[in-house]
Structure formats: structure tokens, C-alpha cells
Amino acid sequence: MLKGVYLEKLLSGEKKATIRKGIYKPRYSEVIIHAGGRPVAKARITRIYYKKLRELSEYEARLEGYNSIDELMSELRRVYGDLSGEEYFTIIELEIVQRLDNLPIEDPYCGLSPADIARISLRYLTSDLTELDKKILLDLTRTNSIRKTAVNIFSDLNKRRLVRRAVKNALRLLIEKNIITTHRGRRVEESSGE
Numbered sequence: 001m002l003k004g005v006y007l008e009k010l011l012s013g014e015k016k017a018t019i020r021k022g023i024y025k026p027r028y029s030e031v032i033i034h035a036g037g038r039p040v041a042k043a044r045i046t047r048i049y050y051k052k053l054r055e056l057s058e059y060e061a062r063l064e065g066y067n068s069i070d071e072l073m074s075e076l077r078r079v080y081g082d083l084s085g086e087e088y089f090t091i092i093e094l095e096i097v098q099r100l101d102n103l104p105i106e107d108p109y110c111g112l113s114p115a116d117i118a119r120i121s122l123r124y125l126t127s128d129l130t131e132l133d134k135k136i137l138l139d140l141t142r143t144n145s146i147r148k149t150a151v152n153i154f155s156d157l158n159k160r161r162l163v164r165r166a167v168k169n170a171l172r173l174l175i176e177k178n179i180i181t182t183h184r185g186r187r188v189e190e191s192s193g194e
Helices: 004-012 058-063 069-080 114-124 131-143 146-154 157-176
Strands: 017-021 030-035 038-052 088-099
Touching: 004 030, 004 038, 004 088, 017 058, 017 069, 030 088, 030 114, 038 114, 058 069, 058 088, 114 131, 114 157, 131 146, 131 157, 146 157
Parallel strands: none
Antiparallel strands: 017 088, 030 038, 038 088
């Protein structure tokens, strides 16, 4: 979750990394950036490395969008409180690959992958999804494949339509609840033949 000032820097390209206290190992090579209670962008992790606080340099400060290491240290202390120079930090370099504030309605999944829709839905729609849809979407986040999920959940490759239906339903709910927006805020219509 990013605060507004950090988000604007990230979206503009001024901020190219995030620094987190501790050793952090992301599960995916692409991540959804969240701010203000909604997903705002998809980013590719281009590099992950670890440094002690005392080893952070001007390079990391610039990656984070600061003018100096002093500015970065001041912000880290503001966020995390008292810090020891021996504490480890994770530096995650990012590249924005897609903004989520104006998605193309023409695409069946509005330019998102089914796995991205699943990840976002499981975060924001848990009370709106059926148990079966949750099971389907969770498996999809692991497999990244409609085919594999159909086999895992239904033991039948021919049940792909049920996986697609769960994804389309989740996407419709995300748009109806204004969690993601499409060109001019138009709604995704139920897809025929899916």
C-alpha cells in the first residue's frame, strides 16, 4: 500500500524502487500496487537486493525518489522509528507495466490477466464471491492458467468456461464497485459464449 505522494512519484517514474524494513521475498515477479484502498498499477520487479541501513547510499535514495541519502534516512526513521545501522532492508526495484485507472473495455478482461483479476478480487471482494469462485480464483493465482485451474478444481479440462465465468463475474464486480475503472467508466457486459 502506497501513500499519495509516493504513488505519484512511482507513476511518474521519479520513484523506481521501494525500500522495506527486513528481508522481504515477493511471491510474484509482477505485483499490484495499491493506494487509497484500490489497485492503481501493475509493476514488474526488476531487481531485489538487501542492505543494512548503514550500507544504503545515494543510489537507493535516488531510486526512492529522494534528493539525498539524508532525506531517505529521515523518511525511513519517520516511518519505522528508531533504527540500528545493522538492520536489514529490502530494496525492490520496480517498473510500472500497466496503470489500472483507465482500462480498455474492448478487451474481454479489460487488459488484465485472469490471474491479476483473481488476485485483486481475492483482496477486495471476499464477501461478494461464492466459496466456489474463491476456490477457483485462488487456484488461478497459483497456476496462472485457466486450463490448469479447470483440471485442478473440476478434474476436467472442458470446464474452462466455469473458470472464465468466475473471472468475468469477479471483473464485473470490481468495476461495479469502482475498484477498477475502464475507459469513461463504462461497465463490462456479461460476455456471451464464455
